[in-house]
Amino acid sequence: MVVLAKGELEQIALPAAVQKAAPPLADVPEVDLGGGGARVDAARAVVAACEGHGFFKVTGHGVPAGLLARVEAAAAAFFAMTQPEKEAAGAVATAPGSPFGYGSKRIGSNGDLGWVEYLLLGVTAAAPAPLPAHGEASPSYSSFRDILNEYVVVVRAMICEVLKLMAEGLGLKEKDAFVRLASHEESDSMLRVNHYPPHPEFKQQGHGRLTGFGEHTDPQIISVLRSNDTSGLEISLRDGSWASVPPDRKSFFVNVGDVLQVLTNGRFRSVRHRVMVSSPRPRVSVIFFAGPPPRERLAPLPWLVVEDGGRRRYREFTWREYKASAYRTKLAENRLCHFETEAD
Ligand SMILES: C=C1C[C@]23C[C@@]1(O)CC[C@H]2[C@@]12CC[C@H](O)[C@@](C)(C(=O)O1)[C@H]2[C@@H]3C(=O)O
Ligand SMILES: O=C(O)CCC(=O)C(=O)O
Ligand SMILES: [Fe+2]
Numbered sequence: 001m002v003v004l005a006k007g008e009l010e011q012i013a014l015p016a017a018v019q020k021a022a023p024p025l026a027d028v029p030e031v032d033l034g035g036g037g038a039r040v041d042a043a044r045a046v047v048a049a050c051e052g053h054g055f056f057k058v059t060g061h062g063v064p065a066g067l068l069a070r071v072e073a074a075a076a077a078f079f080a081m082t083q084p085e086k087e088a089a090g091a092v093a094t095a096p097g098s099p100f101g102y103g104s105k106r107i108g109s110n111g112d113l114g115w116v117e118y119l120l121l122g123v124t125a126a127a128p129a130p131l132p133a134h135g136e137a138s139p140s141y142s143s144f145r146d147i148l149n150e151y152v153v154v155v156r157a158m159i160c161e162v163l164k165l166m167a168e169g170l171g172l173k174e175k176d177a178f179v180r181l182a183s184h185e186e187s188d189s190m191l192r193v194n195h196y197p198p199h200p201e202f203k204q205q206g207h208g209r210l211t212g213f214g215e216h217t218d219p220q221i222i223s224v225l226r227s228n229d230t231s232g233l234e235i236s237l238r239d240g241s242w243a244s245v246p247p248d249r250k251s252f253f254v255n256v257g258d259v260l261q262v263l264t265n266g267r268f269r270s271v272r273h274r275v276m277v278s279s280p281r282p283r284v285s286v287i288f289f290a291g292p293p294p295r296e297r298l299a300p301l302p303w304l305v306v307e308d309g310g311r312r313r314y315r316e317f318t319w320r321e322y323k324a325s326a327y328r329t330k331l332a333e334n335r336l337c338h339f340e341t342e343a344d
Contacts, residue, residue, distance in 0.1 A: 160179045262298055
């Protein structure tokens, strides 16, 4: 991994006072897509989870365990490559000048640092494959890309199912209000593969804590995360405390993003989360960020404004505008406050 300038590592290492591990989240809300229960119950569970933590676990999703295992193995093989190989693969995965590609320790372009390396990819409409290439890829990277392309197709279908349940659970007349945004041919989605190597000095669990990915909310509609069995993900609860999410490699975890908070007029909560590194084992996670088309005008849905006594909590903006504003901020900043309306 890239060597940091003097003083930069101190920004990732936590001061002793905040080294305490977060307690595990006792009641991870769970939504079973497997059709075991009534659809109306699944829709209600999704809404309750989005209003509560803004976070839930999806089981019964039907994504083959074999595909998940192949993605995990391919990601581990990718990060095991040499630094120049990873950088070359990242360059193929991204158009020049875009924020995509391989990165190490530097998150975004506003000075955020974390004990993480990653591959960030733009996801386009399906033809011929959701992950575009911008040059000749090495055989190892092209097979990784093929697996990720397979993954993106099935995960996007699962996301659409979850978004339909949300609209049903909210009693919206427009049942495709959310799914339309994520499945549009110009939808601006992303795929991120994160690798948190164990710190060389962490020989045992609990022997230190580093910031892997600092606290933030995701700007998009929803993000769907799948990780290996290594812990690290933490969510912020309504009282401001942190809870760690027990890993579950068979399930997906859904985060409500900023756009969904706006569309629901603040009824759903864009969840603040982070990744802390304390394990002697590496964590590998894959996150799909479902975003709307750049030109899409986003504003609280009229029915939810009525239900809120007529109070419209956010002004209208386009995704292009929101994303540009978000990408000027540091990771931990509140990005939504710039779009709030004045309270009466
Ligand atoms: C510091 C930043 C990294 C980020 C862009 C930003 O300026 C603020 C939002 C960050 C975030 C968080 C969720 C996703 O991981 C991400 C890809 C996104 O869309 O917004 C990252 C951005 C990034 O890593 O470039
Ligand atoms: O890697 C993880 O587990 C979560 C990372 C994350 O929140 C992000 O990439 O936005
Ligand atoms: Fe995130």
